[in-house]
Amino acid sequence: MTVAVVQFGGSNCDRDSVRALSHLGVDAERVWHEDGLPAETTGIVLPGGFSYGDYLRAGAMAARSPIMDEVRAAAEEGTPVLGVCNGAQIGCESGLVPGAFTTNRSARFQCERVHVRVENADTPWTDAYDAGDVLELPIAHGEGRFEIAAENYDRLEREDRILLRYCDADGDVTDAANPNGSTGNVAGVLGDRESVAVMMPHPERATLPDLDGTDGQGVLRGFRR
Amino acid sequence: MSLPDSDHDVIVSELGRDPTAAEAALFENLWSEHCAYRSSRPLLSAFDSESPDVVVGPGDDAAVVALDDETYVTMGIESHNHPSYVDPYDGAATGVGGIVRDTLSMGAYPIALADSLYFGSFDREHSRYLFEGVVEGIADYGNSIGVPTVAGSVDFHPDYEGNPLVNVACVGLVTDDRLVTAEAKRAGNKLVLVGNATGRDGLGGASFASEDLSEDAETEDRPAVQVGDPYTEKLLIEANEALIDEDLIRSARDLGAAGLGGASSELVAKGGFGARIELDRVHQREPDMNALEILLAESQERMCYEVRPADVDRVEAIAERFDLGCSVIGEVAEGNYVCTFEGETVVDVPAEFLADGAPMNDLDAVEPTQTERDLPNADLGEAFEAVASSPNTASKRWVYRQYDHEVGVRTALRPGDDAAVVAVREAETGVAISAGANPNWTTAAPYEGSRAVALENATNLAVKGATPLAAVDCLNGGNPEKPDVYGGFEAIVDGLAEMCSTLSVPVVGGNVSLYNDSVAGPIPPTPTLAMVGAKDGYDAPPLSLSGGGTLLLVGADGDALGGSEYLAQVGGSDRFPALADDPAAVVRTLAAVANWESTLSTHDVSHGGLAVALAEMVTAETGVAVEFDDAVAAFDETPGRAVVETTDPESVREAFEGVAPVETLGTPTDDGALSLTVGSETLNYAAEELADLRSVIERELD
Numbered sequence: 001m002t003v004a005v006v007q008f009g010g011s012n013c014d015r016d017s018v019r020a021l022s023h024l025g026v027d028a029e030r031v032w033h034e035d036g037l038p039a040e041t042t043g044i045v046l047p048g049g050f051s052y053g054d055y056l057r058a059g060a061m062a063a064r065s066p067i068m069d070e071v072r073a074a075a076e077e078g079t080p081v082l083g084v085c086n087g088a089q090i091g092c093e094s095g096l097v098p099g100a101f102t103t104n105r106s107a108r109f110q111c112e113r114v115h116v117r118v119e120n121a122d123t124p125w126t127d128a129y130d131a132g133d134v135l136e137l138p139i140a141h142g143e144g145r146f147e148i149a150a151e152n153y154d155r156l157e158r159e160d161r162i163l164l165r166y167c168d169a170d171g172d173v174t175d176a177a178n179p180n181g182s183t184g185n186v187a188g189v190l191g192d193r194e195s196v197a198v199m200m201p202h203p204e205r206a207t208l209p210d211l212d213g214t215d216g217q218g219v220l221r222g223f224r225r
Numbered sequence: 226m227s228l229p230d231s232d233h234d235v236i237v238s239e240l241g242r243d244p245t246a247a248e249a250a251l252f253e254n255l256w257s258e259h260c261a262y263r264s265s266r267p268l269l270s271a272f273d274s275e276s277p278d279v280v281v282g283p284g285d286d287a288a289v290v291a292l293d294d295e296t297y298v299t300m301g302i303e304s305h306n307h308p309s310y311v312d313p314y315d316g317a318a319t320g321v322g323g324i325v326r327d328t329l330s331m332g333a334y335p336i337a338l339a340d341s342l343y344f345g346s347f348d349r350e351h352s353r354y355l356f357e358g359v360v361e362g363i364a365d366y367g368n369s370i371g372v373p374t375v376a377g378s379v380d381f382h383p384d385y386e387g388n389p390l391v392n393v394a395c396v397g398l399v400t401d402d403r404l405v406t407a408e409a410k411r412a413g414n415k416l417v418l419v420g421n422a423t424g425r426d427g428l429g430g431a432s433f434a435s436e437d438l439s440e441d442a443e444t445e446d447r448p449a450v451q452v453g454d455p456y457t458e459k460l461l462i463e464a465n466e467a468l469i470d471e472d473l474i475r476s477a478r479d480l481g482a483a484g485l486g487g488a489s490s491e492l493v494a495k496g497g498f499g500a501r502i503e504l505d506r507v508h509q510r511e512p513d514m515n516a517l518e519i520l521l522a523e524s525q526e527r528m529c530y531e532v533r534p535a536d537v538d539r540v541e542a543i544a545e546r547f548d549l550g551c552s553v554i555g556e557v558a559e560g561n562y563v564c565t566f567e568g569e570t571v572v573d574v575p576a577e578f579l580a581d582g583a584p585m586n587d588l589d590a591v592e593p594t595q596t597e598r599d600l601p602n603a604d605l606g607e608a609f610e611a612v613a614s615s616p617n618t619a620s621k622r623w624v625y626r627q628y629d630h631e632v633g634v635r636t637a638l639r640p641g642d643d644a645a646v647v648a649v650r651e652a653e654t655g656v657a658i659s660a661g662a663n664p665n666w667t668t669a670a671p672y673e674g675s676r677a678v679a680l681e682n683a684t685n686l687a688v689k690g691a692t693p694l695a696a697v698d699c700l701n702g703g704n705p706e707k708p709d710v711y712g713g714f715e716a717i718v719d720g721l722a723e724m725c726s727t728l729s730v731p732v733v734g735g736n737v738s739l740y741n742d743s744v745a746g747p748i749p750p751t752p753t754l755a756m757v758g759a760k761d762g763y764d765a766p767p768l769s770l771s772g773g774g775t776l777l778l779v780g781a782d783g784d785a786l787g788g789s790e791y792l793a794q795v796g797g798s799d800r801f802p803a804l805a806d807d808p809a810a811v812v813r814t815l816a817a818v819a820n821w822e823s824t825l826s827t828h829d830v831s832h833g834g835l836a837v838a839l840a841e842m843v844t845a846e847t848g849v850a851v852e853f854d855d856a857v858a859a860f861d862e863t864p865g866r867a868v869v870e871t872t873d874p875e876s877v878r879e880a881f882e883g884v885a886p887v888e889t890l891g892t893p894t895d896d897g898a899l900s901l902t903v904g905s906e907t908l909n910y911a912a913e914e915l916a917d918l919r920s921v922i923e924r925e926l927d
Contacts (some may be wrong), residue, residue: 020634101917
């Protein structure tokens with residue numbers, strides 16, 4: 001059982017993801033995108049960073065690299081895929097999930113702690129929580145505002161594919177608690193299958209017990225199933 | 226700027242002929258103030274740079290200090306002052322790039338950045354333009370390359386109006402078996418250039434950094450500023466790791482000031498060698514570049530490696546894997562440093578003469594004088610609000626929120642506290658980092674103020690339970706040819722050296738930036754210090770009050786307001802406060818007490834004095850009521866003091882017996898309010914009002 005943490009040029013949370021997964025007892029290794037997915041891959045992380053410098057749209061270049069064909073194929077066969085931050089942007093750009101992440105409402109990069117509410121607890125990524133649970137997770141992005149066409153948003157809601165929403169400490173989903181202006185305060189969504197998810201907050205930064213907060217552990221435990 | 230006549234004469238007498246155009250340009254840049262420290266080197270011997278922990282001291286790309294037998298941290302600091310004035314975004318970004326490559330060239334992986342920034346008055350439009358551009362430049366570059374920016378400082382002072390300062394420090398991590406230096410090892414080894422292609426950017430940056438900024442510098446000097454490419458820098462970080470993993474590097478130097486000519490000549494000179502370099506072999510971005518341009522361009526994201534001939538293929542393959550350009554430009558050789566271009570010899574000089582032959586300047590200095598006490602009769606409430614809402618003391622959240630300070634999953638104590646703590650699990654050590662200076666202090670009293678800067682940084686570490694380990698400095702001054710400016714500069718050097726030595730903190734490296742002078746006059750002499758400390762574990766008492774303890778003030782005040790934010794706001798003058806007689810004992814004891822279970826929160830007293838320190842500690846749940854004899858006691862900024870919230874005040878008193886006075890400030894209240902009584906007057910502020918006062922930067926810029 002090995003989780004492949006795909007490293008593109010400019011990825012920068014690949015080492016962090018391996019460290020966090022290893023802490024949870026999940027075997028994980030970094031995989032350079034040009035080398036392709038190892039045969040024994042049992043899960044895939046698209047980590048955060050600035051793939052290809054984000055010199056085009058965030059995630060657009062990485063989404064078109066050959067390894068993403070392999071990632072899509074694996075996802076269709078049910079291999080768990082988690083995209084975090086830049087990995088979430090790559091997930092949108094490559095069609096793993098609908099919608100797009102674009103420039104924050106503040107037009108600035110924001111690195112801070114936020115609260116998110118678990119909307120659907122019946123997925124590998126949220127199995128450790130109950131619906132309505134409030135997690136404190138770090139964000140660090142300049143382009144995290146989730147945008148999606150109205151009919152697609154309705155479909156996401158109907159199909160219970162909204163995983164996490166930004167909320168206040170009490171779990172109320174308010175505009176003031178929306179750090180980047182995301183539609184519907186969406187912080188994380190599911191793909192066609194519940195085994196595919198992307199999110200802007202960083203669960204790997206809220207996993208190691210020697211740092212402040214471990215609310216992200218449950219998300220990464222999705223790879224242990 | 227061209228080569229001064231006196232330098233020309235020295236060169237002619239050494240070479241026995243006139244220098245070629247390429248040689249003259251090389252000497253002009255490498256013998257510039259920026260590269261050769263001509264006006265400052267005679268002063269720098271004041272610093273103590275040794276301790277049992279120091280593995281590599283000053284003179285390499287970065288210093289190396291041991292955490293244990295196998296785990297080392299690297300430390301480096303660099304200024305990017307003039308470029309950041311001309312083009313704040315790119316100037317600051319490339320400063321980050323440069324100091325990170327200094328870390329790479331030691332074989333280390335960069336784990337933390339700290340930036341100390343200095344601008345003109347915050348209410349000036351131009352200062353805000355520079356501030357916003359610099360912060361964005363640092364953020365975009367540092368965030369992209371995945372190195373967290375965890376510490377730093379921002380100060381505003383009218384004398385930076387025509388010349389802001391951007392001082393960037395980087396801490397890296399390396400093990401004993403991966404350590405590389407910038408000392409060439411063996412004649413016959415190949416010199417390999419890896420990274421970006423060389424273009425005509427940043428020509429003459431070193432000499433541009435070594436003269437006053439002219440009135441039209443923003444337009445005239447733009448070609449001397451480089452443009453950064455963080456994506457390539459990130460690839461360079463990965464490639465460097467892979468090269469070190471496979472032990473392919475014999476020595477390394479990053480290309481910074483004076484480009485290829487600087488890096489390659491310094492590398493071979495340090496090993497006592499020369500070189501044979503074919504400039505045509507450098508991979509180039511533009512056609513028809515001449516020898517001088519290839520030698521001196523400061524194109525970013527390039528490294529020069531010394532590689533054994535048998536390893537060259539493997540190095541090329543790794544560069545290729547990470548989409549980086551790579552060219553074998555020549556080799557380490559006995560004899561002179563020789564460069565050829567199109568079959569012709571364009572440089573043929575002794576490497577050591579080029580690297581170390583610059584004549585030193587012997588400049589006149591006028592010793593600064595101290596001011597006397599002349600205190601105004603200011604309204605207490607107005608004064609408190611002016612001090613607490615001054616951008617110097619106010620929250621810097623607007624700044625550090627733009628920096629990714631958590632990437633790397635090591636940040637145990639985040640920005641906004643006295644120091645950051647990064648977890649170095651490899652050595653089970655928390656590395657605390659504090660960086661900054663205080664222009665008000667060093668304007669009021671360069672020598673005493675600079676001592677205070679060193680003590681304040683050490684106190685920042687100590688209150689988080691860390692023992693200072695080593696420091697690097699970035700010494701910024703105006704035009705040294707002005708005797709009063711040079712006198713002030715000499716005083717900050719001596720003051721910093723004295724206090725670091727007293728605290729047994731070796732100053733293991735640094736950077737000097739002079740000629741920070743413009744039509745608006747010289748900058749305040751500014752001794753930025755980046756200090757690291759070590760502690761067992763990664764937990765530290767927070768800055769915010771937790772309630773449930775007793776509040777103590779530890780340390781003696783200097784009973785004076787010279788250099789304080791209070792005087793900056795209300796006017797008047799005073800002498801600079803006297804510092805503790807035995808500051809090393811205070812720092813040592815604070816570090817021990819901070820790690821006790823019974824210690825609930827800690828905060829050092831500095832900018833804005835005790836009144837502001839307490840305002841920063843108050844939360845919506847927990848407040849405090851404190852009485853002061855007079856305004857001096859409330860706003861005195863004497864460093865080496867701390868507020869300690871403890872459940873065991875008796876033990877704290879015992880620990881400080883014979884070290885420093887301990888005063889009880891009171892018991893935290895549960896109303897979330899600050900109450901300050903000075904003489905017969907009392908001020909009351911709710912936590913929310915304090916937060917509002919302190920959010921001036923966010924309010925003005927968002």
